[in-house]
Amino acid sequence: MKPAPFDYYDPDSVEEVLDLLQQYGDDAKILAGGQSLGPLLNMRLSTPQIIVDLNRVADLEYYKSDNTGLRVGAMTRQSTLEDDTNLRTTQPILAASIPYIGHRSIRNRGTVGGSVAHADPAAEWPAIMLALDGTILIRNTKGTRTVDASDFYVSALTTDLEPDEILVEIQLPNWVKTSGWSFIEFSRRHGDFAILGVAAYLTLENRRCTKSRIAIIGGGPIPIRTSKAESMLIGETISDALLKDVAEQASKELDPDSDMHASADYRRHLASVLVLSALQKATERANKSGGK
Amino acid sequence: MVSCLGQHNYMKIEHSKGIGESIKRLEDKRFLQGQGHYIDDLQLPDMLHAAVLRSPYAHATITNIDVDFALEQPGVVTILTFADLHSVKPIPIRLNPYGSLEPFLQYPLANKRVRYVGDPVALIIAHSRYQAEDVLDNIVVQYDPLPVNIDAEDKVSCPLHHDAKDNVASNFVQQKGDVVEAFNKAEHITKLRFTSGRHSGVPLETRGLIANYDATQEKLKVWGPTKVTHFNRGVLAHMLEMEEHTIEMIEPDVGGGFGVRGEFYPEDYLIPYAALMLKRPVKWIEDRLENLMACNHSREQIYEMEMALKKDGTILGIKVLLSNDQGGYIRTHGIIVPELSAAIFPGPYRIPNYRCEVRSVLTNKTPAGTYRAPGRYECNSSRERLLDLAASELMIDPVKIRSMNLIQPEDMPYEVGTESLGENIVYDSGDYPFALQEVVRLSKYEENRHVDHDNLSNKKVGYGIACFVEKTGLGPFEGARIEIDQTGAITVSTGAANVGQGLETTLAQIASSVLTVSPDSIQVLHGDTDLIPYGVGSFASRATVMAGSAVYYAAQKIRKKLLKIAAHTMNCQVEQLIISDGDICMIDHQDKRLTLTQVAQQSSPRNCPPDIEPGLDFTHYFRCNQMTFAHGATIVKVEIDITTCAIVPKHVWIVYDIGKAINPQMVKGQIEGGAVQGLGGALLEEFNYDPSGQLTSGSFVDYLLPTTTETPLLESKRLDRSPSTLNPIQVKGAGECGIAGIGGALANAVADALGDSGNNVNVLPITPEKVWQWLMPMQDKTN
Amino acid sequence: MVQEATDNSRLIKLTVNGIEYERKVETRVTLVDFIRNELGITGTHVGCEHGVCGACTVMFDGQPVRSCIMLAVQADSHSVQTVESMSSGDQLHPIQQAFWENFGLQCGFCTPGFLLTVQDLLSRNPNPTDTEIREELSGNICRCTGYQSIIAAVKQAAIYMRQE
Numbered sequence A: 001m002k003p004a005p006f007d008y009y010d011p012d013s014v015e016e017v018l019d020l021l022q023q024y025g026d027d028a029k030i031l032a033g034g035q036s037l038g039p040l041l042n043m044r045l046s047t048p049q050i051i052v053d054l055n056r057v058a059d060l061e062y063y064k065s066d067n068t069g070l071r072v073g074a075m076t077r078q079s080t081l082e083d084d085t086n087l088r089t090t091q092p093i094l095a096a097s098i099p100y101i102g103h104r105s106i107r108n109r110g111t112v113g114g115s116v117a118h119a120d121p122a123a124e125w126p127a128i129m130l131a132l133d134g135t136i137l138i139r140n141t142k143g144t145r146t147v148d149a150s151d152f153y154v155s156a157l158t159t160d161l162e163p164d165e166i167l168v169e170i171q172l173p174n175w176v177k178t179s180g181w182s183f184i185e186f187s188r189r190h191g192d193f194a195i196l197g198v199a200a201y202l203t204l205e206n207r208r209c210t211k212s213r214i215a216i217i218g219g220g221p222i223p224i225r226t227s228k229a230e231s232m233l234i235g236e237t238i239s240d241a242l243l244k245d246v247a248e249q250a251s252k253e254l255d256p257d258s259d260m261h262a263s264a265d266y267r268r269h270l271a272s273v274l275v276l277s278a279l280q281k282a283t284e285r286a287n288k289s290g291g292k
Numbered sequence B: 001m002v003s004c005l006g007q008h009n010y011m012k013i014e015h016s017k018g019i020g021e022s023i024k025r026l027e028d029k030r031f032l033q034g035q036g037h038y039i040d041d042l043q044l045p046d047m048l049h050a051a052v053l054r055s056p057y058a059h060a061t062i063t064n065i066d067v068d069f070a071l072e073q074p075g076v077v078t079i080l081t082f083a084d085l086h087s088v089k090p091i092p093i094r095l096n097p098y099g100s101l102e103p104f105l106q107y108p109l110a111n112k113r114v115r116y117v118g119d120p121v122a123l124i125i126a127h128s129r130y131q132a133e134d135v136l137d138n139i140v141v142q143y144d145p146l147p148v149n150i151d152a153e154d155k156v157s158c159p160l161h162h163d164a165k166d167n168v169a170s171n172f173v174q175q176k177g178d179v180v181e182a183f184n185k186a187e188h189i190t191k192l193r194f195t196s197g198r199h200s201g202v203p204l205e206t207r208g209l210i211a212n213y214d215a216t217q218e219k220l221k222v223w224g225p226t227k228v229t230h231f232n233r234g235v236l237a238h239m240l241e242m243e244e245h246t247i248e249m250i251e252p253d254v255g256g257g258f259g260v261r262g263e264f265y266p267e268d269y270l271i272p273y274a275a276l277m278l279k280r281p282v283k284w285i286e287d288r289l290e291n292l293m294a295c296n297h298s299r300e301q302i303y304e305m306e307m308a309l310k311k312d313g314t315i316l317g318i319k320v321l322l323s324n325d326q327g328g329y330i331r332t333h334g335i336i337v338p339e340l341s342a343a344i345f346p347g348p349y350r351i352p353n354y355r356c357e358v359r360s361v362l363t364n365k366t367p368a369g370t371y372r373a374p375g376r377y378e379c380n381s382s383r384e385r386l387l388d389l390a391a392s393e394l395m396i397d398p399v400k401i402r403s404m405n406l407i408q409p410e411d412m413p414y415e416v417g418t419e420s421l422g423e424n425i426v427y428d429s430g431d432y433p434f435a436l437q438e439v440v441r442l443s444k445y446e447e448n449r450h451v452d453h454d455n456l457s458n459k460k461v462g463y464g465i466a467c468f469v470e471k472t473g474l475g476p477f478e479g480a481r482i483e484i485d486q487t488g489a490i491t492v493s494t495g496a497a498n499v500g501q502g503l504e505t506t507l508a509q510i511a512s513s514v515l516t517v518s519p520d521s522i523q524v525l526h527g528d529t530d531l532i533p534y535g536v537g538s539f540a541s542r543a544t545v546m547a548g549s550a551v552y553y554a555a556q557k558i559r560k561k562l563l564k565i566a567a568h569t570m571n572c573q574v575e576q577l578i579i580s581d582g583d584i585c586m587i588d589h590q591d592k593r594l595t596l597t598q599v600a601q602q603s604s605p606r607n608c609p610p611d612i613e614p615g616l617d618f619t620h621y622f623r624c625n626q627m628t629f630a631h632g633a634t635i636v637k638v639e640i641d642i643t644t645c646a647i648v649p650k651h652v653w654i655v656y657d658i659g660k661a662i663n664p665q666m667v668k669g670q671i672e673g674g675a676v677q678g679l680g681g682a683l684l685e686e687f688n689y690d691p692s693g694q695l696t697s698g699s700f701v702d703y704l705l706p707t708t709t710e711t712p713l714l715e716s717k718r719l720d721r722s723p724s725t726l727n728p729i730q731v732k733g734a735g736e737c738g739i740a741g742i743g744g745a746l747a748n749a750v751a752d753a754l755g756d757s758g759n760n761v762n763v764l765p766i767t768p769e770k771v772w773q774w775l776m777p778m779q780d781k782t783n
Numbered sequence C: 001m002v003q004e005a006t007d008n009s010r011l012i013k014l015t016v017n018g019i020e021y022e023r024k025v026e027t028r029v030t031l032v033d034f035i036r037n038e039l040g041i042t043g044t045h046v047g048c049e050h051g052v053c054g055a056c057t058v059m060f061d062g063q064p065v066r067s068c069i070m071l072a073v074q075a076d077s078h079s080v081q082t083v084e085s086m087s088s089g090d091q092l093h094p095i096q097q098a099f100w101e102n103f104g105l106q107c108g109f110c111t112p113g114f115l116l117t118v119q120d121l122l123s124r125n126p127n128p129t130d131t132e133i134r135e136e137l138s139g140n141i142c143r144c145t146g147y148q149s150i151i152a153a154v155k156q157a158a159i160y161m162r163q164e
């Protein structure tokens, strides 16, 4: 289990990275934290001719908050965000989800950009991006563009990124104070990729729901927002009966896979159970935060 | 006829320094500092590296292999296929080699046909492992796929082996009494089909070998073998057509054995073969993906059981049809696993009438062998589940149905009426009802079971019990040699192996108890075939029992000689002397003493009195042809969330009796380690195959080993009530007591938690999805 | 500057356990293979080569990482610490001592990875609860001990470290 040979470049600026990508296109692969790519290289499931390592591009390792929201550079490590206790109030869903990503030594290397770009449907970041209406800043030699997370995930492990592009930053709008949230995950072992997970985000005004997000991990080939279920909540006062119906609806909107860890039917069952608890918890939190 | 040679004449141990004390392990200092010598830590000058090309098909004919292009690639030294192997033989069976199994043996490389995904097809030797792997894809093999059989109960499938009419490698019956009569008399019959899933030992260190031909010594040296090095040397000599003494096998530090590691596998022939051919050292380190498809699997068995009972719960008889999924070949274990299953199935209970028919069937999967408590983890799980099902049908308490059927202390020694490994199964000693009572008491089963049951939340709690008997201390012999050199340094050598269980510490403790020195002053050497002429090895929880007894006797011999020489030097009678704190002193004048070093100097050929043979060097072979049986009982408490169907083991209690512990903390470690492995097999670990025979859980992402967060609290209690009478140190093996009962106890706990749906529980591992399926019909009703 | 990749090898300079090394290395070689095979420092073990078992854990610039899924070239101008750095001479590190006293190892193959993971845990959280210990160690697999003795060792180590 040793990687196949490749040519290796570790430029220290984004411009040089983009030049290399332009030059080598499909033959090149970006290496960020290596926590997904590393195993794939070792197993020779990925055999790129060129590796372009981002680890020396210092410009991509940052995060900052302002009145527009949170911006995180692609090479920011998961553990950097994990250790910032402020995020627990400013971005509670994000802060709650990060400890679910593998283990500490994985998060010390694994990057935000890598997780978002790798687009594993069982990973936390893609679903969080959906739940929080995140946007993705992309660059190539010609310039930059921004894509909504909801347009970014195309099909299994495939995103809107072109071979000559890199993800440079992700942006999350500020948290709406009168909101409640919940993040729940079901896996066979602690730290494993989820069999099913839910990120729920509800905003209540005068007891009525004005905004709802239900994003599902492991519910299909890409992370999914169950938009029909979400819309059932809008304008409504929350009741247990309603939440049950919404959870049922959410599970119907999924297109889960069957594999050795869980069948599609069981994943659907889990979705209905977990969405319900997530919505209950989110409602409770929204009520507490003054969104009644 | 039972005999354990030398079991009489125990010498009184003056200071039992050593035995029974939880001293810190002697091997740990090097391990803690990263100074162990595991096989991959070893490098020889000019060493080449091997990789194995393995079949991607579960069943296919090989029509052509083209290595020409691969041979031209950088770093490649040679590539071997079956056709290149000179006068190659199949790998023989180690345990109970029935001739009828010969058509099913595995050759080191596939000969025109592959029978599982992972079957070795070619060996590549290159200057680095990287380069060897580079050409795996450059060897062009043409496969003609054949029909695939992954079901041990499938009777019509295409035979895997040319010489065989079907895939049944073996079909035999173990029986006692008259089951027909028992079922005629039955007042109640309980039926259960129970499946034990495929999983295995999966040591954290994968296998590895280095072979080198040493021209100065004219010897082939092989580093990396373990477990049964003497036997494996014989196999290699036979297969390479060499004299046995021209081969030396050397055991390095070993990162876990668990039964799978150290058997003779195809690579154990291929790597030495290549080293001899190339006259250069060759290293092969199995990678994890190979390990999961190449190293023995285990456990996959289906039990069709029927039990005849009286209304009060008394067992009249049991009928079992046991299908054992053997995988693509018969390997070194032959059919010992299902044989053990059939022999031990009656367990600690009086089963007056018993019939077990075994079918061991070849399938297109990785060949199966032994894994810690082989055959027993499976049969114990099945039997204990059957008992709980009967209890539930007859509305008897699970403790009661067990108590009333357990073998009583006064029944000992108890002849079960079955046989395995060429021995009649005779339980030598043990108080089985007491172990059950103790575990019930320890877990507060009676008090808590009902309280915990009554909760109304989504979390349902269940308790499950299993009782077990464990065969340990398998013969026929083990040897130990003890030497004291002229500086007084003590060295113990044995043919048993240290697979990570701490053999060095245990044997040092036993020797130190006789010689009254500190255990850490004793060096223990093991696993090198040149250390001692004969050796058997470490399996079947035998090393402490057999090698420990040999060390004990060898130490007694050396002690006697020490006293004799000291008596001569001190001008007194042997009877006037004792050995204490490592010195030889006069009983009445303890200040008159000689140190061990002084006596050792007196024993040298220069100083030794003419009428005494010089030297302090004794070997003892402890021989015993009867196993000694440990026993115990396990209770598991689980919590099941009936919405998500998550299963959380909360607490495990294990009460066991191994006669006596040499190092109680180490024994506890064996119990806990085994218990968690058993929980892994009961909840997480499974080798899954798709219908085309592809292994779908072939990495650590999908083959799930338990970690700290999946491990409950474990409480264990050692009883020491039934010391073994078959050996001088009175011990029974401890290695398998933790794992033996836990599968059944867990399955029963899940059933208990599931209430009315619990009778569905019929399989291991139990996944959340299975719980969901078992609960579903109930939920449909309530909805 | 974009460094030209010529023959797939690079000259790298790194510090391992306080000693500086300069070596030419093929760019595809993993960090663990480099440390073990090129430098001959073999305390770091390989259990899976796909990032799951934790046996290959080393400290990279003071943080625990899995050296089987990093490349040696990525360690150029960085510092690495392996289990060999923990004890000084015959004096065991308190964490090693606690593992020894609590029988926190059997075959010893997982041990280096556990020791470094615990070292990091206790540096961030000197007094972890049982649950925290379990969660933090859940990325390291031990096949021998059943973990009870490891958890006990971590608690003991935490006490030793606080006393220091």
Ligand SMILES: Cc1cc2nc3c(=O)[nH]c(=O)nc-3n(C[C@H](O)[C@H](O)[C@H](O)COP(=O)(O)OP(=O)(O)OC[C@H]3O[C@@H](n4cnc5c(N)ncnc54)[C@H](O)[C@@H]3O)c2cc1C
Residues within 6 Å of the ligand: A029, A030, A031, A032, A033, A034, A035, A036, A037, A038, A039, A074, A100, A101, A102, A103, A106, A109, A110, A111, A112, A113, A114, A115, A117, A118, A120, A122, A123, A124, A125, A161, A165, A166, A167, A168, A191, A192, A193, A194, C050, C051, C052
């Ligand atoms: C044992 C283990 C457990 C894990 N458990 C989880 C888990 O529970 N949840 C989870 O989410 N993840 C888990 N991971 C994966 C981990 O979170 C990875 O960090 C993450 O998936 C990828 O991030 P990375 O920085 O390591 O990216 P890399 O592995 O370096 O790259 C991943 C992919 O993204 C591409 N890429 C990376 N960065 C960019 C960029 N800036 N622009 C464009 N393309 C880019 C790469 O080319 C590659 O194709 C686990 C990993 C391991 C080894």
Ligand code: FES
Residues within 6 Å of the ligand: C045, C046, C047, C048, C049, C050, C051, C052, C053, C054, C055, C056, C057, C066, C067, C068, C069
């Ligand atoms: S060897 Fe690196 S995590 Fe297993």
Ligand code: FES
Residues within 6 Å of the ligand: B204, B255, B256, B500, C104, C105, C106, C107, C108, C109, C110, C111, C141, C142, C143, C144, C145
């Ligand atoms: S001690 Fe053997 S794997 Fe942990």
